Amino acid sequence: MSTTSNRIATHKLGPLGAEPELSEMGQMVQQTVHRYAEEVMRPIGVKLDRMTPEEAIAPGSPYWEARRKFVELGFGVDGIFELEPAERAKTMCILFEELGWGDAGLAVSFGAGLLPAMLATLFGNAFCRALAPDAKLGCWAITEPDHGSDMLDASGAIFHAQGTYGRPNCVATLRGDEVIVNGQKSAWVSNGIIADVCILYCAADSGAGADTKRGAVIIVPMDAKGVSRGKPLDKIGQRALNQGEIFFENVTLSKEHILAGPDQYLDAVYAIHAFANAIMAAVFTGTARAAYELAHAYAHERKQGGLPIIRHQAVASRLFHMFRKVEASRALAHRIVHYNFTAPQPSLHAAMTAKITATQSAFEVANDALQIFCGNGLTREYPIEKIWRDARASLIEDGCNEVLAIKGGYSLIDPDLL
Template sequence: MAYSEWPSVPKAKLGPWGAQSPLLGPAADFQDVLRKFAVNTMRPLGTALDKLTAEEVVAKSSKFWEFWGEFRKLGITVDALMALPPDEAGVLFAVLFEEFGYGDSGLAISVGASTLPKYIAARMGRMDLAAKIPDDQIGCWPITEPDHGSDTLDPTAAICHPTGNYGRPNCIAKITDGKVIVRGQKSAWVSNGPVADWGIVYCSADTKAGPDPRGGVCVIVPMNSPGVSRGKPLEKMGQRALPQGEVFFDNVELDISYVLAEPKDYAKAVYMIHTEANSLMGAIFAGLARAAYDHAYEYAHERRQGGVPIIRHQSVATRIFHMFRKVEMATAMARRVISYNFQAPLPALQCGMSTKVTSTATAFEVASEALQIFGGNGMTREYPMEKLLRDARASMIEDGCNEVLAIKGGTYLMDESKLAEPSNKQAAQ
């Protein structure tokens, strides 16, 4: 609109996605479809699953399977994503997971974790392994262990305490005579653990020197292999639509072709999946933050106090404004990071961490503010806010506690060539 046509008192009206630039390629057509799926399918199913026990969520008759049936009808596959040019794939990936986070973050994480075995195998160029994994089967990423949480995400030991003793790993893989043998257990937090058909398992290597908590092996495990078993689905506070649980490996023996990374490449393999997973979290929780904002925005227009809609009270309008700007910031960062990492020759883990920390902290802050705007109604299960707050709270621990990501992220921002130590200067030359 030309300036001359502006109204004399201008006020721009934003659409459902705020200050969004025009989208690229398939994402442009797909965003509306995804929004409808998020609101009409994911949200009611996620809300119903939230009220069930963890055992009921994974039962054969559960709406969890109805969700997966509906998701498959969208035709979103790893192969389709990989076939797109990187600039379009980056935008589609971000929009897809934002919308899924807008619908239900637990189900969104279930989809994200599910894609990891096939997607990471493909990103590592192991199309032979990726081809073994059908698109209609569910994947998981077992990495953390009962005795090892934050430290498993850091094979470079950047976060480790200098006097720490990180002890024995709980899960070990041995490569021998053309085979890999996995033994031990992974934590109760494995997303999709109770239901997965495939796992991308990250564990320590049993080298000649004994189990090595720093080096490791990354192996694709068909979860119906002899020796794989699972614990009870975990009862937890948020993201209750997402089944989680322990996975046990009793000397699970696979051909060596199932190994995606041997010890020498383990740090590289963790870097790859951590960058992807943190970026995914960035998009999903930017979506949750927008959902919380939208609920509060609508409520603030409907709810009246003192004869006026509460948004007319300046404190409420101010809070809505701060929520709005935080959601815009988290969304912009998620899209920027994901687009960058899809196109960069070497994706930047520090950027993945930045979007994960920003979006999850934003989701929690915005959900908390939104609950406050709902007043007492925010506390009840009749309204969506208490669930969104619980879902958002889990995200600050998931995929690496935010404070640990910040420590590690800081080390990734260091430029050794600028540091004073003579040995570093020499190494950089």
Template sequence: MTATSAMFKLGPLGAEPEFSETRQLIQQTVHRYAREVLRPVGIKLDRMTPEEVIAPGSPYWAARQKFLELGFTVDSLLELEPAERAKTMCILFEELGWGDAGLAVTLGAGLLAALLSVSFGNTFCRSVASDEKLGCWAITEPDHGSDALDPSGAIFNPQGTYGRPNCVATIRGDEVIINGQKSAWVSNGTVADVCILYCAADSGSGVDTKRGAVIIVPMDAKGITRGKPLDKVGQRALNQGEIFFENVTLSKEHILAGPDQYLDAVYAVHAFANAVMGAVFTGTARAAYELAHAYAHERKQGGLPIIRHQSVAARLFHMFRKVEAARALTQRVVHYNFTAAVPSLHAAMTAKVTATQTALEVASDALQIFGGNGLTREYPIEKIWRDARASLVEDGCNEILAIKGGYALVDQDLL
């Protein structure tokens, strides 16, 4: 067979060098879980109310338990040497995103409290945020959305002010006292066991949003209440909801990063979260492409499978190249950030923005290939399109990331 006589089939993750035996096993294991558990469960949860999604006996809890049984713990991932960890994380989250975007995000957010505790070398916080406990990341507030990811104020208009924070941690002696509210967009907010809370801090000289605190909060602490789960157009399997703090008093041991470390802590979690989003939504884009590719071979118009029509073949080609580009960029960024002395936040932003935009474009093109069928719930593509649309807003809306990332490109030596 010559290269011109037939199409060579690429590997499970596209134009990749052949996997090592270990990577192949990881990919096959997670893909099986994504195919047999995440995708069918995600479709069921999509058609349930937000209250039903998180109720006892919901398929959500069984899916989460099966993920824990796969053994991808924070410690096991961090034990890998950095380059291998980068590759493993990309494989893991791309396959999860291929299965279901919302469930992939809930699993990723669930790890953040444990991951940051280990990264900061805090054994006490790590004991609070154990692997079996579902975590949530609380940073956005009712009056402060994506700007909460910019405590340095790089994106602010000169005439703008941050305004009063909605949540403040008061640090006094050996205690930290939390009052206020986090927004309805806290992933896993109404069901989490532990929270990694990013908020403004008052350590004796007034509230300072640029010198906040990161606190590992057990969600059964006295004074915590939760809002109702959010009803959304997409990623309906991802529980999100408000958290309220009323004189929640914890020992100072729960502080993962104090005011002097706050900017670094925001940078660290944002760089990691954006990179993971790149992998997740590369997987979502790939799922849309693969469904459209298969449908184009099955569906006939004019007596031929529609892939024989030039416009369909050309559309599929552009979908394929976008998925390949998103994967390559994400893997490059994650490898760099896991191996460099200091990770690059604006590089992570490129992965997030590129992959999420790709997911929306590819899902939209896939829906067009499905035609009228794509608009019905009988086919999964309309759900993937809705899930992808939500990704342009979460973890920092793409417009804000572009502004912040653009300012990061300023070279002071050239000014």
């Protein structure tokens, strides 16, 4: 411990804050991915942010360099599942926090890219896993133009008693040895325009009409006949993350492409939602940390009243609460990912707790960081305005936080107490 001239005790924490000393494996992951995030993701993320959506996904785009170098790091699904559950959880948290520290949009792109392989592995389906090797970029298509966060509430737990769901936008017809997909998925499919393979969640028709509660999960090669795509979405935040519509016109596949049929559909929604929400918590812990670190450094450099602004009480207090939120987000993310990877049954409402906490904290921390940068924070000369925009998008991703909170709240109901 060192002491400053005015007797304020200081103590420097590690790269992941007040985290117990990492294992040798954990240190390797943190150092390797942090280097990649700093040297590759950050500069490329800035470039992509200033390109049109079409330019960002073109063959010569720097996105593909970032993607190639991520794959070369070797954090594929098979390697992750070779780890013991507790070590797998810690590795995933470190990996995605560092990716989120580098660039939130790219982190979400790479995370979504793993979902077809991840779920095929979790369900033990070798055929579907072979369709989604680690080198192929995946996407997750679940939300629809008329049914956004509704699709994440397949059980109808929070559906209003007077509401009517309406006609599904995408339906898989299960007929003999085939599945035929027709319809569309919304413009919010992450990697939708550039993915090689899709994990599709949609209503299913087994002969009695389309049913959104007994849907199907299908692994769809994106070069299958009848698959087409819209234009890439133009957004204010996470511009490095490609998103866009997918259209299905009589896409006919063998039944082996079905990862989960109507009887397993609700469990499959639960599984991917629990996994995605927990990983989102790790990503946006990293985003919050990035904003805090930038503001912390700037507060030591910028002077007002003849002193570095960190000497002013309002700035010091603001930084402390930013630090507090980053630490709380990390602790919750690690705790819940560990629980969900080691428990017999993962907890969806716990995962939603982590996602909401981390994303809300990321936006609040980024907002406070921008305030510390003051006028400079509004300019593109400084990186904080981009992080602020990226963090704002997280409050809507993987289900808007308001809907997740209602669904999570209903999950707390204990029938034995009613």
